[in-house]
Amino acid sequence: MPNLVNLENVAISFGGPKPVLDGVSLGIDSFDRVGVVGRNGGGKSTLISILAGLQLPDEGRVSPVRGLRMAAVTQQSQPKGATVRASVLGGEVPDHEWAADARSRTVIEGLRPGGGRGLDASVEGLSGGERQRIALAAALVQDLDLLVLDEPTNHLDVEGVRWLAAHLLARRTAVVVVTHDRWFLDTVASRTWEVVDGKVEQFEGGYNDWIYARAERTRLADAAEQRRQNLARKELAWLRRGPPARTSKPKYRIEAAEALIADVPEPRNSVELVTMARHRLGRTVIELEDATLTVPSDPPRTIVDRQTWRIGPGDRIGIVGINGSGKTTLLRAIAGERALDDGKRVQGTTVRLAHLSQDLSDLPLHRRVLQAVEDVAERVFIGGREHTASALAERFGFTAAQQWTPVSDLSGGERRRLQLVRLLMTEPNVLMLDEPTNDLDVDTLQQLEDILDGWAGTLVVVSHDRYLTERVCDRVVALFGDGIITDLPGGIEEYLRRRDQQVDVSATATVASSSAPNTSAEVDRRAARKEIGRIERRIEKLDTREKQLHTLLADAANDRARLMELDAELRALISEREGLEEAWLEASVD
Structure with missing residues (x-):
């Protein structure tokens, strides 16, 4: 099949000294899954906006195939209806109609647009994150050839990110996605585009493949520079001594990609860092004793119920849970910014705590970047090394020239980076990070992780970014809604298994005791839910098999006997599914 969309010599500039995109030519094939990476402000969102036809280039041509069915969800996408139902489904579609469509049913159950408010909730008053999920659901319910997504995981929890990855893998739809979520990128992408210096470098595979390819590219560039220097030295020697004796050329061998990391040590020495943390912090860091924490609602919802939890020196803890489970509220209580409803919070006398919240209002907008950093401190020791304010800012992507940019002119991602630099300049020994990956590009995340690798302190992280949590944390705890802070020795994999079990149990919840009224009605409802x-589950299996059959039918175009066999199976499958959908509606009505 022809490419779905082609870009030919596309260029665009916004008045800066360099074009954002310069002579970019590329194409999207049917069923491609492309992850787009690059620095904040490097042109990722501009690229996909041009690709989706939302923005015109200054030069070049964008050529979509005739009849292309495409949807784009950007960070500016807004719901297009008064209610969640109208925004997602394109109108006030009744439950029995959308529930009979496998795709709509899967998307609505998977993304839960509107959250606990349901489909009939008004869009007015919803948060930006909830609106983004509605816009994403509205795109996913459509039958598409190409889906263009800009940071779709920003407002999803760990479960939601896993669901979206599985959904995109199961669809016969081409996908182009800008994302900083490295687990998602590695799971979904079959190709990676890196937007750098106005160009787009193309790589096969996802995040792991891209990292290997980039490391190999750096190695080859270093080798080329070394060869150039060697040639210069040889030329100087020849000028001084005359032509050297003829010798055979040395043979060079490019090692396998694993050789690039063969001599690289583990990211951190946990035992050594814990020992250093004890010297800095002592035995007591932060402790919650018989703590109860609630949030106002009707009725009030308990996040933590009479829990005793001790956070020790050198602990690296990730907190996970579904959206709305109370992770941020718990983090604020640990930081002492939110009072407990009952119980006691104890903090060690040597603790210097820093809290990266999701609020950017603490930045001095009237200052320049370097001034805003030096207002905190001019030098800092991290990982046994001294960093100047300028050097640390540069490490987080602020070049010498950009350090004189007014803070008020920074983008959201740049302000997030500045917030991190200022936080680290306080030289804390206890660090609380609330969704630190929001608005950060992959390179900045790598710099943050590299700093944390050698950081001798206590770390508590709330993040939907599975890669970051597994990379920097040694321990994971979860909030499952039962008032308990649950330790998960198996990490996020264990969390997802337990959540699956929790959902299954909820769907087939045990009925009230035999002494309760309406027991027979409860039994009937339980049986209906199980049915x-x-x-x-059967419909999902049939949907998967239908996709396989369409592929097999295409492959068997010249085999008449095989075509008839596959066609008969497809007809039987469609008939069975129609019967199941009718049964589903009957069970739902009952």
């Missing part, structure tokens, strides 16, 4: 679950 609905069984039907939905």
Whole structure:
């Protein structure tokens, strides 16, 4: 099949000294899954906006195939309806109609647009994150050839990110996605585009493949520079001594990609860092004793119920849970910014705590970047090394010239980076990070992780970014809604398994005791729920098999006997699914 969209010599500039994109030519094939990476402000969002036809280039041509069915969800996408239902489904579609469509049913159950408010909730008053999920759901319910997404994981929890990855893998739809979520990128992408210096470098595979390829590219560039220097030295020697004796040329061998990291040590020495942390912090860091924490609602919701939890020197803890489970509230309570409803919080006398919140209002907008950093401190020791304010700012992507940019002129991602630099300049020994990956590019995340690798302190992280949590944390705890802070020795994999079990138990919840009224009605409802679950699982299997059959039919175009066999199976499958959908509706009505 022809490419779905072609870009030919595309260029665009916004008045800066360099074009954002310069002579970019590329194409999207049917069923491609492309991850787009690059520095904040490097042109990722501009590239996909041009690709989706939302923005015109200054030069070059964008050529979509005729009849292309495409949807784009950008960070500016807004719901297009008064209610969640109208925004997602394109109108006030009744439940029995959208539930009969496998794709709509899967998307609505997977993304839960509107959250606990349901489909009939008004869009007015919803948060930006909730609106983004509605816009994403509205795109995913459509039958598309190409789906263009800009940071779709920003407002999803760990479960939501996993669901979206599985959904995109199961669809026969081309996908182009800008994302900083490295687990998501590595799971979904079959190709990676890196936007750098106005160009787009193309790589096969996802995040891991891109990192290997970039490391190999750096190695080859270093080798080329070394060869150039060697040639210069040889030329000087020849001028001084005359032509050297003829010798055979040495043979060079490019090692396998693993050789690039063969002599690289582990990211951190946990034992050594804990020992250093004890010297800096002592035995007591932060402790919650018989703590209860609630949030106002009707009725009030308990996040933590009479829990005793001790955070020690050198602990590296990740907190996970679904959106709304109370992770940020718990983090604020640990930091002492939110009072407990009951119990006691104890903080060690040597603790110097820094908290990276999701609020950017603490930045001095009237100052320049370097001034804003030096207002905190001019020098800092991190990982046993001294860093000047300018050097640390440069490490987080602020070049010498950019350090004189007014803070008020920075983008959201740049302000987030500045917030991190200022936080680290306080030289804390206890660090609380609330969704630190929001608005940060991959290179900045790598710099943050590199600094944390040698950081001798206590770390507590709330993040939906699975890669970051697994990379910097040695321990994971979860909030499952039962008032308990649950330790997960198996990390995020264990969390996802337990959540799956929790959802299954909820779907087939045990009925009230035999002494309760309306027991027979409860039993009937439980049986109906189990039947609905069984039907939905069977429909999902049929949907998967239908996709396989369409592929097999295309491959068997010249084999008449095989075509008839596959066609018969497809007809039987469609008939069975129609019967199941009718049964699902009957069970739902009952």
